[in-house]
Amino acid sequence: MVGVSQTTDPEKNKVAAVLTTPEEWRVFLKRYGELYVKVRADGEELVDLLDDDQLEALDRGERVEPWLGEAPAREKALVASEERLGVRFPPSLRGFFLASDGWTRLDAWVDGVHPCGRVVWMRDSEAGRRVTEIYDSTPGNEDIVQLFRRSIEIARGEDFWLLDPTDVGPDGEWAAYEFAPKYGDTTEYPSFSALVHSGYESMSGNESTEEDEDEEDMD
Numbered sequence: 456m457v458g459v460s461q462t463t464d465p466e467k468n469k470v471a472a473v474l475t476t477p478e479e480w481r482v483f484l485k486r487y488g489e490l491y492v493k494v495r496a497d498g499e500e501l502v503d504l505l506d507d508d509q510l511e512a513l514d515r516g517e518r519v520e521p522w523l524g525e526a527p528a529r530e531k532a533l534v535a536s537e538e539r540l541g542v543r544f545p546p547s548l549r550g551f552f553l554a555s556d557g558w559t560r561l562d563a564w565v566d567g568v569h570p571c572g573r574v575v576w577m578r579d580s581e582a583g584r585r586v587t588e589i590y591d592s593t594p595g596n597e598d599i600v601q602l603f604r605r606s607i608e609i610a611r612g613e614d615f616w617l618l619d620p621t622d623v624g625p626d627g628e629w630a631a632y633e634f635a636p637k638y639g640d641t642t643e644y645p646s647f648s649a650l651v652h653s654g655y656e657s658m659s660g661n662e663s664t665e666e667d668e669d670e671e672d673m674d
Contacts, residue, residue: 527552556572568610
């Protein structure tokens with residue numbers, strides 16, 4: 456049986472305010488890219504992510520803010536995706552797409568956020584359908600299977616990022632989930648914004664750990 460862990464306790468899981476406007480997302484995503492380069496990217500990947508001027512600035516220890524996303528989605532394309540799925544996306548997801556129509560590097564076991572034109576019901580994607588059938592074949596998984604069938608898939612790789620349009624908060628945000636098929640773990644977040652922030656906070660924690668280790672080595 457698969458359980459769902461939550462990250463909605465305000466005392467134990469502090470998350471930043473929900474990002475809803477393209478302007479807010481652009482500021483945050485530049486910071487996300489900067490942190491990703493510092494913490495996650497290796498030398499070979501940096502060559503792909505940064506131009507020559509940025510690489511030289513990085514070598515000098517200067518700050519760089521790479522854009523790891525795409526061009527903004529047009530409102531027309533966003534509306535077309537919503538009409539195709541029969542839903543209106545929650546505010547934070549709409550704002551994200553209007554800042555970047557997809558994202559290529561994440562601190563998670565997903566390959567990136569889909570562009571709005573590739574967002575799909577999990578039940579309709581090849582991988583989603585396969586995972587749903589596997590879990591549906593095991594007694595005790597009824598709740599998680601129902602979640603799969605009613606959720607949209609916004610990102611996929613080894614893990615899935617899902618949004619549930621039937622679970623809407625007072626701010627209009629949909630409950631968000633990170634699902635890891637390998638372990639059967641499902642973690643709930645109060646919004647798409649909180650889900651993206653979780654990766655940023657994870658990288659921030661790793662950066663602090665690395666800095667502490669460097670200080671210990673100097674001692």
